[in-house]
Amino acid sequence: MSTTSDVEPVRIALLEALRNMEKTWEVLAPRYGVTNPNPPWKTSLTAMCDCLAASGALPALDRRRAEDELADSVYREVPAPERQLLALVHIMLSRGLVSETDLVGRMRAVRSRLESA
Amino acid sequence: MSHTHKPGDGGAERHAAPMVEEITDFEVLEIAVRELAIEHGLFTAEDHRRFTEWTESIGPAAGSRLVAKAWIDPAFKARVMEDAVRACKEIGIDWAEPTGFGTPSDYMNLRVLEDTPTLHHVIVCTLCSCYPRPLLGMSPEWYRTTNYRRRLVRWPRQVLAEFGLILPPEVELRVEDSNQKCRFMVLPVQPEGTENWTEQQLAQIVTRDCMIGVALPRPGRTADIHPVQKARRPVQSSEHSGEPAHEHDK
Numbered sequence: 001m002s003t004t005s006d007v008e009p010v011r012i013a014l015l016e017a018l019r020n021m022e023k024t025w026e027v028l029a030p031r032y033g034v035t036n037p038n039p040p041w042k043t044s045l046t047a048m049c050d051c052l053a054a055s056g057a058l059p060a061l062d063r064r065r066a067e068d069e070l071a072d073s074v075y076r077e078v079p080a081p082e083r084q085l086l087a088l089v090h091i092m093l094s095r096g097l098v099s100e101t102d103l104v105g106r107m108r109a110v111r112s113r114l115e116s117a
Numbered sequence: 118m119s120h121t122h123k124p125g126d127g128g129a130e131r132h133a134a135p136m137v138e139e140i141t142d143f144e145v146l147e148i149a150v151r152e153l154a155i156e157h158g159l160f161t162a163e164d165h166r167r168f169t170e171w172t173e174s175i176g177p178a179a180g181s182r183l184v185a186k187a188w189i190d191p192a193f194k195a196r197v198m199e200d201a202v203r204a205c206k207e208i209g210i211d212w213a214e215p216t217g218f219g220t221p222s223d224y225m226n227l228r229v230l231e232d233t234p235t236l237h238h239v240i241v242c243t244l245c246s247c248y249p250r251p252l253l254g255m256s257p258e259w260y261r262t263t264n265y266r267r268r269l270v271r272w273p274r275q276v277l278a279e280f281g282l283i284l285p286p287e288v289e290l291r292v293e294d295s296n297q298k299c300r301f302m303v304l305p306v307q308p309e310g311t312e313n314w315t316e317q318q319l320a321q322i323v324t325r326d327c328m329i330g331v332a333l334p335r336p337g338r339t340a341d342i343h344p345v346q347k348a349r350r351p352v353q354s355s356e357h358s359g360e361p362a363h364e365h366d367k
Contacts, residue, residue, distance in 0.1 A: 023141045033135040041147040046255065047168035048151050051160035053221035054168075058159075060222045061297065064245035068263060080258045082143050089150050098153045106149040107142075114140050114148075 005066035007094045009073040014093075014100050015086050019078055026079050042081050049088065057097060066091045171215035176254035177325035180302060182208045183252060184328065185319035187229075188307040197304070201227040205252065212251050223250050224297055230330075231304045236289045239277065239330030240301045241269045247295035249302045253325055260329065270294070280331040303330040310336050 021027070025039040052058035070087040078086060092098050155162050186208060187194035197204040202212045202225055212225045219225045227249055230238035242248065243266050248256040259265050269276045273292050274284060284290060293301045305327050311319060326332035326341045 018142045018146060020142065023139075023143065025137075025143075028137045028139070028141070032137045034137055039137075039141075039143065041144050043169055043172050044151065044165070045147055046172050047165050048147075048154065048160075050168040050172070050220050050222060051164050052154070054164065054216065055160045057154075061245060068245070072263065085143055085147055089146060092150065092154070097159060098150060098157065102153055103146075103149055106153055107145050110149045110152070111140065111145045114145065 005062065005069055007066040007069065007091050009069055011074060012090055012093060012100070014104060015090060019075070019082070019086065021078070024079050024082050039081055041085075045081070045085055045088065058091065058095070063088065063091060066094075167215050168220070171220075172255070175250055177252075177328065178320070179205075179208060179210045179254075180249070180252040180325070180328045181320040181323040182316075183210075183229075184304055184323040185316045187304055188319055189316055194304075197229050198231065201229045210251050214251070220250075222247075224300065226299045227252070228299055228301050229304050230291070230293055230301055232306045232330075234306060235287065236291065237284055237330065238291050238293055238301075238303045239269065239273060240293050240295055240303060241266055242295040243267070243270055244294075244296060247297060247300060249300040252302055253328055257325070277331060280326070282332055302328045304328075305330075305334050308333070308335050 028034075029036065029039075049058075049060070049063060053060040053063070067084065067087045070090055071083055074090070075083045075086050089098075089103070093100055093103070151165065154160060155165070183197065183205065187197050193204065193207065196207070205212060205227070212219050212223065212227070224247075230240070232238055241260075246256055246261040246266075248260065250256070265276065270292050273290050277284060277290075295301055305323070307319070308322070311322070321339045322334045322336060324332060324334070324338070324341045327334045332338075332341065
């Protein structure tokens with residue numbers, strides 16, 4: 001099995017605030033009568049993981065190793081697609097690929113943009 | 118909720134598929150981190166679009182076609198066993214896509230494991246979740262779990278039984294561990310009663326799980342998802358009863 005990753009299984013305030021279990025796809029999809037097993041952002045997330053690996057910014061094996069550790073600890077009770085997203089962001093924050101400050105600001109801007117559309 | 122569109126030409130009403138009509142923090146988070154990654158130069162928007170398109174294009178139907186063609190064309194099967202990546206081009210699958218040299222997660226080395234009446238293969242990736250994506254699409258979630266990955270190599274017959282596949286003791290079972298250097302997929306035995314079927318008919322019964330090795334193809338079974346049947350008797354897990362592992366091939 002895998003060896004230990006370089007990502008600490010600590011709680012990250014921003015991601016803790018986001019893990020609203022009432023808004024996961026497995027809750028929302030049946031509420032709206034949607035049968036697609038994955039949220040619309042899942043394919044984009046997969047592509048992002050491939051892009052990060054292809055550019056060398058985050059090798060696939062490093063990511064999967066850290067994902068496993070986080071899935072068994074910090075995000076244990078989060079369902080699959082959301083868990084993968086939270087784990088990826090957790091890894092990127094831990095490695096300094098993005099900063100929490102930038103992410104908070106960008107999320108605010110993205111939400112504003114989506115809600116104004 | 119679903120919308121009803123009334124075309125201006127007075128034609129029949131069209132019902133759009135229902136959508137989740139709220140913006141979740143998860144959706145916002147995915148967009149935000151992707152935008153920042155692009156701005157920081159970790160990858161380009163064009164690369165992301167290309168990988169997204171590729172991800173949406175792959176699925177297990179390609180693997181099903183490969184198996185069906187191998188069943189009815191011995192010469193093709195020989196080419197598959199000799200150089201599976203090259204043989205894939207004959208069914209329209211190029212492992213070099215989408216970059217010209219594949220993806221970092223799909224090392225361009227595929228070995229097809231041929232089952233026989235006395236030999237059954239099942240694949241796993243104990244290290245992470247390596248999977249022949251160009252042929253089978255994205256791996257199912259259970260394939261990625263540590264539960265499957267850890268237990269399959271220790272108690273393969275018990276794990277297969279949990280998928281409803283109970284192999285007779287006389288059938289040898291091999292667990293093949295995928296890795297970053299090689300991908301595997303299973304070429305199951307063509308089931309009896311399908312001898313005169315067309316390639317298209319055969320492909321319909323070769324489901325994703327058959328090519329992983331946790332199910333066997335059979336006439337009438339065309340999907341991995343099917344109605345759950347009521348258990349006819351309690352099932353005792355031999356793992357829980359303390360039975361030692363019998364197989365550990367990798």
